[in-house]
Amino acid sequence: MKLLAIRLDAAGDVLMCAPALRALAEAGHQVTLLTSTAGALAGERLDSVERVLCWSAPWMKASVPAAPDSVPAMAAQLAAAGFDGALIFTSYSQSPLPAALLCQMAGIKLRAAHCRENPYQLLTHWLREPEPETLQRHEVQRQLDLVAHLGWRPSSERMGLRIGLHDREAADEALRLAGIDPAGDWILLHPGASASSRRYPARHWRQVAELLEQDGQLPLVFAGSSDELPLLREIFGEHAGRWPSVAGRLDFGGLAALISRARVLVCCNSAPAHLAAATGTPVVDLYALTNPQHTPWQVRHRLLYQPVPCHTCYQSVCPRGDNRCLSEVAPVAVRSAVQELLAGL
Numbered sequence: 001m002k003l004l005a006i007r008l009d010a011a012g013d014v015l016m017c018a019p020a021l022r023a024l025a026e027a028g029h030q031v032t033l034l035t036s037t038a039g040a041l042a043g044e045r046l047d048s049v050e051r052v053l054c055w056s057a058p059w060m061k062a063s064v065p066a067a068p069d070s071v072p073a074m075a076a077q078l079a080a081a082g083f084d085g086a087l088i089f090t091s092y093s094q095s096p097l098p099a100a101l102l103c104q105m106a107g108i109k110l111r112a113a114h115c116r117e118n119p120y121q122l123l124t125h126w127l128r129e130p131e132p133e134t135l136q137r138h139e140v141q142r143q144l145d146l147v148a149h150l151g152w153r154p155s156s157e158r159m160g161l162r163i164g165l166h167d168r169e170a171a172d173e174a175l176r177l178a179g180i181d182p183a184g185d186w187i188l189l190h191p192g193a194s195a196s197s198r199r200y201p202a203r204h205w206r207q208v209a210e211l212l213e214q215d216g217q218l219p220l221v222f223a224g225s226s227d228e229l230p231l232l233r234e235i236f237g238e239h240a241g242r243w244p245s246v247a248g249r250l251d252f253g254g255l256a257a258l259i260s261r262a263r264v265l266v267c268c269n270s271a272p273a274h275l276a277a278a279t280g281t282p283v284v285d286l287y288a289l290t291n292p293q294h295t296p297w298q299v300r301h302r303l304l305y306q307p308v309p310c311h312t313c314y315q316s317v318c319p320r321g322d323n324r325c326l327s328e329v330a331p332v333a334v335r336s337a338v339q340e341l342l343a344g345l
Contacts, residue, residue, distance in 0.1 A: 001084040003029045004108065005049075006099050007039060008057045009091075010194070011252065012271040013139070014042040015159055015278055016297065017089050020143035021048040023154035024087070032081070036060065041252040042271075045161040053077075059098040071102060078106035085110030087150075089143050091293070092131035093314055097122055112150060114142070125150060132292075132312075139293045158298055159278040163260060167253035171246075171261065174254065178221060178244035186219045187212060187338060188262035191235060192228035193270040195316035198288040200268055200326050202234040207331035208266065209235070209243055212338060223247055223258060223272075264341045266334060268326075269294055276301075282341040284334060289325040290314055302337035304329045 003024055007017050014035055024031050025048035032051040033043040043052040055074055058066035067073075086103040088096040088111070096113035100122040103111045112125035119126055127149055131137065137145070144157060172182040180186055191205045209220055222232055226248035236242060250258060259265055259272060260279035267273050269287045273296050276283035282300040289311035295303060306328035313319060 001029045001110075002032075002082060004032050004034055004078065004081075004083040004086040004103070005089065006034045006086060006103075007043075007089040008034070008036055008055070008060050008099070010036065010038040010271065011042040012274040012294070013091070014039040014046075015161065015271070015274040016139040016294070017143045018046055018048070018159045018161065018278065019140055019154050019157045020087075020089070020147045021046055022156070022160075023144070023147045023152040024048065026155055027152045032083070034078075042161065045163070045253065045256070047160075047162055057098070072105070075102055075105035078103070078108065083108045085112070087146060088113035089146065090114060091139060091291075092129060092136075092142070112146060114146060136292055138295065138297060140297045142293070159274065161256060161275075161278045163257050163279070164253060167257040170250060170254040171257035174246040174249040174258070175221065175244075175261075177249070178246050180219060180221055180244050182261065184219075185263045186221050187217075187342075188221050188223055188259060188265045190223045190259075190265065190267040190270075190272045191231055192224045193268040193288075195288075195290070197290050197313075197315050197318040197323060198268045198270060198326075199231075199323070200286040200329070201323070202231060204327070204329070204331050204334075205235045206237060206239075208334045211331055211335040213243075215335065215339070217339075217342060218263060219244065221246060221258075221262075223250070223255065264338050266338060273301075284337040284341065286326055286329060286334070288323070290316075300341060302341065304333055304337060 007014050031049050033049045034053045035043050037054050040052045040054050086108045088099045090096050111123050114127045114129045116129040175182045193199045220243050222245040224247040232247050256275050259275045259281050264282050265276045266284045273285045277296045277299040283296050284302045287303045287305045305325050308325045
């Protein structure tokens with residue numbers, strides 16, 4: 001069959017769909033992914049996906065304001081493509097019904113999704129939404145359960161993505177420019193996260209780097225996007241240039257290659273943590289308790305957080321304003337977690 005997989009969120013969310021998408025491809029289906037521009041960065045690197053369509057769906061949180069005819073226009077584009085079925089991948093806090101209506105408008109006959117409300121004719125294959133009241137699953141397992149409902153299971157439930165030679169060369173060049181031997185061992189620190197509620201305080205990152213530097217086991221490398229350069233400047237403070245940085249020098253593929261080379265990654269619960277899972281790199285995940293289902297999947301890791309009564313808030317900005325679930329994680333605990341992973345524990 002010619003299948004449309006819909007996941008309209010960011011790169012990390014698409015990566016967590018990788019095992020489910022593998023199941024579709026291994027069953028002999030042609031898979032097209034409909035996702036956001038950010039999600040396409042990951043989707044284009046999945047071997048199970050033949051084609052990626054980018055769209056800023058007007059019902060998604062991060063979408064830009066949509067033109068009045070954007071939904072009918074996308075429905076017409078999907079209708080012209082002639083899809084036999086559509087699987088709508090969501091987190092449990094999202095409704096699949098807008099996407100289901102889009103697919104119905106496009107004349108796609110098979111439409112499957114988890115849904116809390118009775119979807120009536122909008123879905124042909126309805127999985128009643130059990131989360132979070134009955135159970136809470138990892139996001140990867142949730143998507144695997146959706147495809148399993150239709151009888152498809154992957155040969156492997158591991159995450160994965162394709163890293164090209166160009167990506168590896170770009171990562172190596174960035175490391176050399178930062179004064180790091182690409183063939184050596186080093187610890188990678190990625191402080192950024194798209195949501196402020198998921199960011200470990202800059203002053204704590206500085207202390208983590210100082211503690212790891214005192215250990216003297218391995219050199220440190222900082223990474224981040226060009227948008228995160230101000231954050232790195234805040235972390236470095238008056239010690240600009242004290243630690244090597246490749247921030248702003250790599251695209252998504254280059255970052256994936258960089259993470260795949262690191263002995264250990266230290267990051268927040270954001271896309272780099274999922275890239276670590278996809279590449280098999282041990283990761284210390286400074287895990288804000290905004291969502292419970294996005295922990296690193298099937299990779300050696302340590303989760304660090306402070307239990308708080310306001311957990312599972314789903315907020316991009318901490319409602320309390322203090323990010324206690326992260327700000328109360330001691331830098332010495334981060335160093336200990338890194339040491340454990342370096343020791344193979």
